[in-house]
Amino acid sequence: MFTDTRQQRGHVLMRLMMFTVMISSMNALMFNVVLPQISKEFQLTLAQASWLSSAYTLIYAFGTVTYGKLADRFQLKSLLTFGLTLFAAGSLVGLLSHTFAFALLGRCLQSAGAAAIPAIALIIPVRYFAPEQRGSAISMSAVGVALGSALAPVISAIVVSFANWRWLFLPSLLMLALLPLYRKYLEHELKGTPRTFDWLGGSLLAISVALLLFGVTDQTWWCLIAGLVVLLLFVVRIRTAKDPFIQPGLFQNKPYAITLTLAFLIAGIGVSLYFLTPILFAEVYHLDSNWIGFAMVPAAIASSILGRKGGKLADLKGNTYLLTVASGSILACFVLLSILTGVSPLWISLFLVFGNVGQSFLQIAMSNSVSRVLTKDQVGVGMGLFSMTSFIAQGVASGVYGLVVAHGLAVNGDPLHADSAISLFSNIYLVLAALHIGILLFCRRHFRIWGSGSIETAVNQKQGLA
Numbered sequence: 001m002f003t004d005t006r007q008q009r010g011h012v013l014m015r016l017m018m019f020t021v022m023i024s025s026m027n028a029l030m031f032n033v034v035l036p037q038i039s040k041e042f043q044l045t046l047a048q049a050s051w052l053s054s055a056y057t058l059i060y061a062f063g064t065v066t067y068g069k070l071a072d073r074f075q076l077k078s079l080l081t082f083g084l085t086l087f088a089a090g091s092l093v094g095l096l097s098h099t100f101a102f103a104l105l106g107r108c109l110q111s112a113g114a115a116a117i118p119a120i121a122l123i124i125p126v127r128y129f130a131p132e133q134r135g136s137a138i139s140m141s142a143v144g145v146a147l148g149s150a151l152a153p154v155i156s157a158i159v160v161s162f163a164n165w166r167w168l169f170l171p172s173l174l175m176l177a178l179l180p181l182y183r184k185y186l187e188h189e190l191k192g193t194p195r196t197f198d199w200l201g202g203s204l205l206a207i208s209v210a211l212l213l214f215g216v217t218d219q220t221w222w223c224l225i226a227g228l229v230v231l232l233l234f235v236v237r238i239r240t241a242k243d244p245f246i247q248p249g250l251f252q253n254k255p256y257a258i259t260l261t262l263a264f265l266i267a268g269i270g271v272s273l274y275f276l277t278p279i280l281f282a283e284v285y286h287l288d289s290n291w292i293g294f295a296m297v298p299a300a301i302a303s304s305i306l307g308r309k310g311g312k313l314a315d316l317k318g319n320t321y322l323l324t325v326a327s328g329s330i331l332a333c334f335v336l337l338s339i340l341t342g343v344s345p346l347w348i349s350l351f352l353v354f355g356n357v358g359q360s361f362l363q364i365a366m367s368n369s370v371s372r373v374l375t376k377d378q379v380g381v382g383m384g385l386f387s388m389t390s391f392i393a394q395g396v397a398s399g400v401y402g403l404v405v406a407h408g409l410a411v412n413g414d415p416l417h418a419d420s421a422i423s424l425f426s427n428i429y430l431v432l433a434a435l436h437i438g439i440l441l442f443c444r445r446h447f448r449i450w451g452s453g454s455i456e457t458a459v460n461q462k463q464g465l466a
Helices: 004-041 051-071 076-095 100-114 116-128 131-162 165-185 199-217 221-240 254-270 272-283 289-317 319-340 345-372 376-407 420-447 455-463
Strands: none
Touching (some): 004 116, 004 165, 051 376, 076 100, 100 116, 116 376, 272 289, 319 420
């Protein structure tokens, strides 16, 4: 199945995907820098202007599992053609927009198209690479994310320094140039008899995700309750529908369910590096947005350089080894940030290198592990749901971090710091370090990874397959 020719195609496709993921990641982050400028131009509150980011995240989160579901039914080249074309159309609408409504429409179209990218970026390694080579392939997407994160604040600062913020939509049009190459190298896949698409189940999942994210980020209890009710209806739907949006058997795959839970926790903790750090630089060090962007660049560059190394480590020494290295790096980052918050921002920028590289390695290890516990008919929706879970975790965690920072800590329990702002961030990072230790203990209990060569080996042992 995994012939040399097929894997050669896979290497070309993953190089293309690395560039595609970079543009997509950059596009998702660039507008965060100009939200104050947009709110001023259209006379909006900052909360209203932030819909350019919030709507993008909501559509993106649900879209990943939808494209994953469709990948089990349609050709990857057809899905990617549709996604990239829709992404480019949204970029064009945003570039030509003269009202906030049209700018928002452009962002929504962009997100609906870009959602194809993370799902397909995880499916290609599964379909084109043998299990022992997937880590290196998956790492190329992680490199793309890191490069996009590094370039986003720099590109945004450069563009708005001499042109209108609408020109931030322009770089995304570059993805259209990749379409002929994708269509050339993506193979024609044999598909079975088309099955009906469960639009009701998909709609219930989308509504529940939106309500839950709104409930957390906007502190609206009725949204949380409504989101849980709709989620319950979704569970009922997939258990009763003839061909449900997500097969219940996917969640009965215990290794997958456990790994999905770990992925949620890891993504929720990891997003603190990208959400809390700019606030730390602004509140404690009083840096402006341009300097904050540059202070975060070294960590992103380190992740992009070392990302391929993480994939190769997973292939050579197993996901357990990579998970151990990643966890040590992240713990070092959080402990150093907790103890030394308030020192020079240059040191904070250096500590972030450990955190970003560790988080990148963790994502590679988790993606690689998920790909190995799914059956062939579960790969599309399974990998899409894995991506969606990470995005939901990031959205929920960002809302929680925002609440904690906004309200502060009621009691200053940190004897090392007298300044309240420093103490606040020091305590947050200390709690995150403790939570990450808890994740490691969870892994040890359920996968016995300290005594096995890899997570998937332990999974097979639990199932009686090894």
